[in-house]
Amino acid sequence: MIDRQSPVPIYFQIEEYIKQLIENQALKPGDAIPSEREFTETFQVSRMTVRQAITNLVNEGTLIRLKGKGTFISDQKIEQPLQGLTSFTEDMQKRGLKPGSRLVHFGLIPASAGTAHRLNINEHDPIYEIKRIRLADDMPMALEIMYLSANLVKGLTEKTVNQSLYSYIEKTLGLKIGHANQVLESSVARAEEAKYLGIEKNAPILLIQRHTFLENGAPLELVKSTYRGDRYKFVIDMKRG
Known part of the structure; x- marks a missing residue:
């Protein structure tokens, strides 16, 4: 899932991984994504790296944060x-x-x-x-x-x-x-x-x-x-x- 030898930044690889889950319909609009801690344990990376990937996807509209509830897959624009x-x-x-x-x-x-x-x-x-x-x-x-x-x-x-x-x-x-x-x-x-x-x-x-x-x-x-x-x-x- 994560290629540590690749010149592609790890946070970007995590972004692409989440997008692939959406394309494969493993995650659908309205679904909650795993927590930062779960991603950290899965990929063996820092929480800061995971947070950057998620923040980038929120900023582009792929994900949406709901205060007090978590981060979810956005509906199609x-x-x-x-x-x-x-x-x-x-x-x-x-x-x-x-x-x-x-x-x-x-x-x-x-x-x-x-x-x-x-x-x-x-x-x-x-x-x-x-x-x-x-x-x-x-x-x-x-x-x-x-x-x-x-x-x-x-x-x-x-x-x-x-x-x-x-x-x-x-x-x-x-x-x-x-x-x-x-x-x-x-x-x-x-x-x-x-x-x-x-x-x-x-x-x-x-x-x-x-x-x-x-x-x-x-x-x-x-x-x-x-x-x-x-x-x-x-x-x-x-x-x-």
Whole structure:
């Protein structure tokens, strides 16, 4: 199992061993892995070496640590292509998962100067502030905070927000969504994000900030979404030239 003559670091060999167990389905999503002490005794290596291997797998999302419970095999990550502008609901339905939302906050607030500028409205104009947890098969996937002009997107209710907002905007209001600018970066979960997503504070997350426009160029929304790093990954297909 461990080749001490190999130039490959022992911690990396342990990582590959655990990944092989997953590929062979000896360990499945939700299963607990052996303890650090068990790995130490099995491989006759230091606990520090074992801990480095496990930490690396946690950081890449293969494993997940649950405080007070242990370390487990993560569920398979959901892949989200970065091409095309789709809603969370549409993405989950395409994957055969049940989309859902848990509303944390919904209300009208006056637009700050910065938000008003980006939405092309006047400062203090009414805007919707929506905070919701996005679910897939009832599991928290992302925490989303959204701002929309109340004079543009009229008649929003809590019921509408808990369903597909894009569907309401296009089918009910007759507005045509055109394009969006997105910024994607890695980060770590703050206390509030960890609480709503069911992860540990400082766990890896994916942060996306989206500025969406209608076909006529009018700004539609500002969205900040925090995705669980252990359950989500984004992919992009790139062509040369």
